[in-house]
Structure formats: structure tokens, C-alpha cells
Amino acid sequence: MRAEQGHQFPPIPLHNPFRSNAPLQRLLLRLLGESPHLETIFNNLDLLADRCIGEHALSANKLKGVEDEPRLIQYDAWGRRIDELRTGEGWRELKAATAKEGIVAESYPLQKGDHSTSPSSQQQRPKGYLGRDQLGADARIYAFVKIFMFGPFSKLVLCPISMTDGAARVLELAGTPDQKRIISLLTHADPTKAWTAGQWMTERPGGSDISRTETTARPVAQRSDGNYRSGDSFLLDGFKWFSSATDGDIALALARTDADFSKGSRGLSLFLLKVRDPQTGKLNGIRVHRLKQKLGTKYLPTAELELDSCQAELVGTLGQGVKIISSVLNVTRLYSAAGGVFTLTHGLRQSASFSLTRQVGQKQLSEYPLHTQSLFRLTVLQRALQQLFFFNSGLLGKSEAQTANKRDLTLLRLYTPALKAYTAIRASESTLSLLDSFGGQGYMEDSGLGIAESLRDLAVERVWEGTIEVLGMDVVRVVMQSKGEALFVLVSDLRERLSHLMQGDNEGESDVVTLLQGGVDELERSSKILLKTFTDRNLAGSLDYRFAAPLLELMMILNGGALLLEQAGWTRKQLKSQQKASPLVPLTEDIALEEAHIARTWVMEEGELAQTLTKFKTTVEERARGGAVKDTSLDLQHRIVFTEVLDQARQAKL
Ligand SMILES: Cc1cc2nc3c(=O)[nH]c(=O)nc-3n(C[C@H](O)[C@H](O)[C@H](O)COP(=O)(O)OP(=O)(O)OC[C@H]3O[C@@H](n4cnc5c(N)ncnc54)[C@H](O)[C@@H]3O)c2cc1C
Numbered sequence: 307m308r309a310e311q312g313h314q315f316p317p318i319p320l321h322n323p324f325r326s327n328a329p330l331q332r333l334l335l336r337l338l339g340e341s342p343h344l345e346t347i348f349n350n351l352d353l354l355a356d357r358c359i360g361e362h363a364l365s366a367n368k369l370k371g372v373e374d375e376p377r378l379i380q381y382d383a384w385g386r387r388i389d390e391l392r393t394g395e396g397w398r399e400l401k402a403a404t405a406k407e408g409i410v411a412e413s414y415p416l417q418k419g420d421h422s423t424s425p426s427s428q429q430q431r432p433k434g435y436l437g438r439d440q441l442g443a444d445a446r447i448y449a450f451v452k453i454f455m456f457g458p459f460s461k462l463v464l465c466p467i468s469m470t471d472g473a474a475r476v477l478e479l480a481g482t483p484d485q486k487r488i489i490s491l492l493t494h495a496d497p498t499k500a501w502t503a504g505q506w507m508t509e510r511p512g513g514s515d516i517s518r519t520e521t522t523a524r525p526v527a528q529r530s531d532g533n534y535r536s537g538d539s540f541l542l543d544g545f546k547w548f549s550s551a552t553d554g555d556i557a558l559a560l561a562r563t564d565a566d567f568s569k570g571s572r573g574l575s576l577f578l579l580k581v582r583d584p585q586t587g588k589l590n591g592i593r594v595h596r597l598k599q600k601l602g603t604k605y606l607p608t609a610e611l612e613l614d615s616c617q618a619e620l621v622g623t624l625g626q627g628v629k630i631i632s633s634v635l636n637v638t639r640l641y642s643a644a645g646g647v648f649t650l651t652h653g654l655r656q657s658a659s660f661s662l663t664r665q666v667g668q669k670q671l672s673e674y675p676l677h678t679q680s681l682f683r684l685t686v687l688q689r690a691l692q693q694l695f696f697f698n699s700g701l702l703g704k705s706e707a708q709t710a711n712k713r714d715l716t717l718l719r720l721y722t723p724a725l726k727a728y729t730a731i732r733a734s735e736s737t738l739s740l741l742d743s744f745g746g747q748g749y750m751e752d753s754g755l756g757i758a759e760s761l762r763d764l765a766v767e768r769v770w771e772g773t774i775e776v777l778g779m780d781v782v783r784v785v786m787q788s789k790g791e792a793l794f795v796l797v798s799d800l801r802e803r804l805s806h807l808m809q810g811d812n813e814g815e816s817d818v819v820t821l822l823q824g825g826v827d828e829l830e831r832s833s834k835i836l837l838k839t840f841t842d843r844n845l846a847g848s849l850d851y852r853f854a855a856p857l858l859e860l861m862m863i864l865n866g867g868a869l870l871l872e873q874a875g876w877t878r879k880q881l882k883s884q885q886k887a888s889p890l891v892p893l894t895e896d897i898a899l900e901e902a903h904i905a906r907t908w909v910m911e912e913g914e915l916a917q918t919l920t921k922f923k924t925t926v927e928e929r930a931r932g933g934a935v936k937d938t939s940l941d942l943q944h945r946i947v948f949t950e951v952l953d954q955a956r957q958a959k960l
Pocket of ligand 1: 504505506507508509510511512513514515548549550551600603608766769770771772773774775776779
């Protein structure tokens with residue numbers, strides 16, 4: 307039989323990421339319903355979504371394989387060191403698209419002037435731009451919906467863009483007036499003028515523990531009082547182990563300004579540097595040592611860099627580098643979480659399309675409950691993550707528009723690392739289920755589904771911007787620094803919202819609310835035991851932080867449940883109020899039922915509330931019983947994991 311004969315697969319269409327996501331539209335209606343810009347926002351997103359499945363998908367399709375991956379040409383034919391980086395055409399187009407679409411700009415006020423030309427000119431506006439001037443606290447939500455639309459076609463170009471966004475935020479918060487002017491380039495709509503930024507933190511001694519950074523910074527001109535100021539010139543020497551924006555224009559780099567390693571991260575300062583001399587195009591005291599050979603993120607140029615008298619200027623106060631760059635993390639961690647959610651959303655649409663056309667026996671695959679059940683479970687997860695993500699985006703937006711109260715800021719600080727870690731775990735695991743929902747085609751590189759690529763790409767979300775363990779520790783740090791106060795703010799916020807739900811439009815769901823309330827009570831009870839272990843003389847130094855992972859998961863499960871119920875309650879309320887139905891998104895009784903069912907499934911099954919509560923309780927009790935040194939179960943675990951390797955190492959030494 308010829309290949310053209312016999313069964314032929316129908317093509318799987320690309321779905322408009324806005325129109326095919328009615329739950330996202332309803333969520334936006336709930337969050338932005340009062341905004342005078344709502345209709346414009348919906349129209350703009352619709353147009354952007356069309357461009358995504360049109361021109362941006364075409365650019366993404368140009369990145370097809372090894373030949374489109376970045377290449378490093380270190381020497382020219384005359385033996386001169388040039389370190390020329392060549393990226394794929396599709397990559398360059400997608401980078402340009404982020405400027406035109408205002409992916410970064412959307413979260414900032416319209417900048418006056420253009421750093422490189424006339425300081426008085428108003429900057430050109432990106433497509434569909436509203437910005438912080440007009441949207442205030444809602445700007446981040448709008449910006450992240452744009453990212454949701456663009457993301458599935460972005461081929462990881464959003465990685466350097468996230469760092470660009472983070473850099474703009476750092477400069478906005480801590481830059482000198484001159485440094486702040488760079489924001490106009492980081493948010494520029496003209497790709498020929500727009501700059502992107504890298505973030506150079508990780509070094510060989512440790513990415514999680516940057517306090518052992520080896521790169522040093524020496525002042526170009528000594529200040530007799532030793533009191534260096536933001537904007538002062540320094541020269542950096544060192545080796546940066548990971549740089550994912552090697553094709554960027556500027557970078558924020560951490561470097562040691564105090565030779566005393568015992569001072570830890572207090573010996574580190576933050577520096578702003580230009581990667582190349584804008585006039586000559588020559589690298590600024592930088593040699594690109596090597597491009598990384600990675601499992602995924604293949605079109606993203608990640609390099610190892612040697613810094614040799616690289617000219618840089620201090621940002622903020624000496625010794626405060628880690629604190630200052632943390633504002634990048636709030637932004638980049640949300641981009642990372644977005645990556646997990648939009649990949650899952652896109653994959654689910656494709657999988658549903660496939661199931662509707664794939665014939666198994668006498669029926670379509672979609673007719674088999676066993677198959678539908680797997681996709682349903684992934685859909686419940688997607689809905690919960692989508693809610694959690696935009697809840698967090700709203701908090702970030704409030705903090706940037708300076709409308710956040712103390713409670714909002716505490717929740718932002720606690721929820722951001724938790725969301726990033728939880729999404730990284732759940733979304734990367736879900737990609738495997740998505741893969742097998744397509745059968746063999748899911749495993750193919752060239753099917754156009756991109757599932758195999760997503761599997762590799764999503765794995766990195768578990769590592770960069772903090773591994774799962776490190777993010778768990780970050781949550782614990784906030785709790786400890788606030789002497790438990792942060793956790794009680796979270797508990798009281800959840801309690802208040804749940805009691806509201808009990809009184810609101812959630813009849814029929816009171817058992818679900820009660821279950822969540824029980825979870826919050828248990829979270830509070832165990833947290834009180836936990837807090838005592840932080841102050842107990844014998845336990846305070848314990849390294850037993852095994853409770854961190856279940857704590858982080860619990861926060862997400864409880865908040866996810868509350869948010870899904872709030873969404874369902876909101877829909878019911880709209881239906882009851884008998885106001886004129888929104889012309890933007892239809893609301894029906896069926897939708898209200900579906901939303902309630904999703905919330906119920908999340909709390910009762912998919913979120914694994916009961917198991918996570920038990921894990922949290924048990925790990926807290928184990929810590930309270932004796933900590934790392936005395937706890938026999940820890941000794942046992944250590945023995946089981948390490949004995950053989952230790953024995954072998956000992957024998958090799960003999
Ligand atoms: C593709 C890619 C691109 C990257 N791009 C950049 C970039 O542009 N800029 C940049 O600065 N970095 C970048 N990174 C680096 C990334 O942020 C680090 O790899 C990450 O922070 C982990 O650091 P590490 O590799 O040194 O691992 P380690 O810190 O050595 O971690 C090893 C293991 O130890 C665990 N661990 C560490 N501390 C603890 C603890 N206290 N308790 C329990 N467990 C712990 C970790 O969870 C991990 O499992 C990139 C990484 C990748 C993979």
C-alpha cells in the first residue's frame with residue numbers, strides 16, 4: 307500500500323488561545339469586571355491571539371531542529387577572538403515580536419524618551435498597549451494574559467524576556483535616575499531599539515547557595531570613605547556558570563565586594579553591565595567560554611561566561627545585592643509558573659481535538675470514559691493552576707501599582723515561590739499524561755504537537771529560578787523571619803474567604819467549604835507546633851525541613867480550592883442578579899454547575915488535600931520530636947541512601 311492510501315490523519319487545528327479558553331475569559335471578567343478598559347482588553351487579547359496562531363506560530367515553526375539552534379563562533383579565520391553568537395531566524399523574530407506586542411512594556415508606565423536618542427520623545431506604543439498608567443494594579447494581569455496567549459508559540463523566548471522584565475523592575479526600584487532611563491529601552495516597542503537583559507547569578511560553587519559567589523568587583527576609582535554609591539564604576543572578574551540571555555544587551559550580575567566569605571550573601575553587590583560596547587559591538591570584558599548542551603530549551607542560548615575586567619556599575623547599596631535582585635525573582639518566578647500553565651492549557655486543547663477525531667473500535671476516542679476521565683483530571687488541574695496564577699499576578703500588580711496593603715505583600719511573598727514550585731511539579735508531570743493521550747504521535751518530534759519538546763522544556767522549570775527544595779526553603783524563611791506571622795496572615799485570609807463562601811452563593815458546596823476549613827484549621831494547628839521548633843533551644847538548629855514541601859503544596863491546594871469556589875459562586879451570583887448578561891462572555895446554569903463540579907473534584911480528589919495534610923502533620927511532628935540529629939527515621943533514611951556510595955569511596959581511598 308502506498309502511504310497516500312489507507313487511513314489518513316485529519317490535521318489538528320491550532321486553537322485561538324483566547325477564544326478557546328472561556329474559563330480564562332470568565333476569570334478575567336471576575337477580576338477586571340469593574341475596569342473601564344474591560345472591553346478594550348478583550349478586543350486586544352482577541353487580536354493578539356489571532357496573531358499568535360498566525361505570524362508568531364509561523365516564526366515558531368522556523369525553529370525545527372539542530373540547524374536552528376544557537377551557534378557560537380569563537381574565532382574568525384584570522385585567529386581573532388570574536389565570540390559571535392548566531393541564533394535561529396525564528397528566535398530573532400519571536401524576540402522582536404515580544405517588543406512589538408509589549409510583553410514587558412505592559413506592566414510599566416509609558417516611558418518618556420528613548421535612552422539612546424531624544425530624551426523628550428514619547429515612546430512608540432506596542433500593540434494593544436494600555437500599561438500601568440491606565441490599568442494600575444490590573445496591568446500585571448493583562449500583561450500575563452498576553453503572555454498566556456503568546457507563550458505556547460514562544461519557544462522559550464520568554465526566558466530572556468522574563469529577565470528583561472525583572473531587570474526593569476529592579477531598576478525601577480533601585481536604579482539611579484540614569485539607570486532608570488534604561489527602562490525605556492527594556493520596554494521599547496521597536497525591536498531595532500529594544501534591549502533585553504540577562505541575570506547572572508549562578509556560579510560553579512552553587513546556584514541555590516549564591517553566598518559562595520566567586521566573581522569579584524573592584525572599584526575603578528577608590529572612594530576614601532569606602533562608601534561606594536549606586537552608579538559607581540567597577541570591574542568584574544569571574545566565571546558565570548549559566549547565562550541564558552547571552553544574546554542580551556545588558557545584564558544584572560552579582561559579584562563579591564567583600565572578600566570575607568563568612569559574610570555570606572552580605573558580601574555580594576549587584577551590578578549593571580552592558581554586554582557589548584554599543585559603538586564597536588565588542589564584548590565588554592566577556593569571553594563566551596561555551597554554549598551549554600541542554601536537555602531542552604534548545605533554541606535558548608545558555609552560555610558559560612568568563613568575566614575579565616568587565617565594566618559595570620553598582621546598583622543600589624553595597625552588600626545589598628541579593629536583597630535587591632530578589633525583586634527580579636518575584637517577576638521571573640511568575641513567568642516560570644505561566645510557562646507551566648500555558649503549556650498545559652495548550653496541550654489539553656490539542657489533546658481534546660485529537661480525541662474528537664481519533665477512531666478506536668467503532669467510536670471516537672472521546673466517547674471512552676476512561677480516556678475522558680484522564681483529560682478531565684488534567685483539566686481540573688489546569689483550572690486550579692490558572693486561578694492560582696492570576697490570583698498571584700493580581701498581587702504582584704497591586705504591589706507594583708503601590709495599592710497593596712501589608713496583607714497583600716505578605717501573601718505575594720509567600721505564594722510566589724510556592725506557586726512556582728507547585729506548578730513546576732504538577733505541569734511537568736502532566737505533560738507525560740498529555741503525551742500518552744496522543745499515543746505514539748505524542749512521542750514524535752516532528753508531529754507538530756510539540757509535546758515531546760514541552761516535556762523537555764518544562765523540566766527546566768523545576769530547576770531555574772530555584773529548585774523545588776530551595777523554593778520550599780524560601781517559604782520557610784519567610785515564615786521564620788516573620789516569627790510565624792506570615793503564615794497566620796495566610797490562614798486568616800483563607801478563613802475569611804471561606805466564611806464568605808459559606809454565606810455566599812455556594813449552596814450545595816457547603817461540604818466542600820467545610821473540608822477546606824478543616825484543612826485550614828489543621829494547617830494552623832501544625833504551624834503552631836512548627837513555630838515552637840524554631841524557638842526551642844534544642845531544635846532551632848535542626849536541618850530537618852522535610853515539612854517544607856507539603857507546606858507549600860498545602861498552601862496551593864487550599865487557595866486553589868477557595869479560588870475555584872469563588873469563581874463558581876461569582877457565576878451563580880451573576881446569574882441570580884439577572885443583570886443583562888455580559889456581552890463578552892456567556893454565563894449559563896450549566897457553566898455554574900461545571901465550575902462547582904471542578905471545585906469539588908479539586909478539593910475532594912485531584913488536589914490530594916487529605917494526603918498532603920497528613921504529610922505536613924507527620925513531618926512537623928517528626929521535627930518536633932527531635933530534629934535531624936536524634937530522629938532515628940532520618941538516620942535510617944541517610945543510611946539507606948548513602949551507605950554504599952560512602953563505603954565505595956572509603957575503599958577507593960584505602
Ligand atoms: C537551562 C538553564 C538555564 C539557566 N539560566 C540561568 C541564568 O540565566 N542565570 C542564572 O543565574 N542561572 C541560570 N540557571 C541556573 C539555575 O538557576 C541553577 O541551576 C539553579 O538555581 C540550581 O543551582 P545549581 O545548578 O548550582 O544546583 P545546586 O544548588 O547545587 O542544587 C543541587 C541540588 O541540591 C538541592 N539543594 C540545594 N540547596 C538545598 C537545601 N538548602 N536544602 C535541600 N536541598 C537543597 C537542590 O534542590 C538540588 O536538588 C540556569 C539553569 C538551567 C538548567
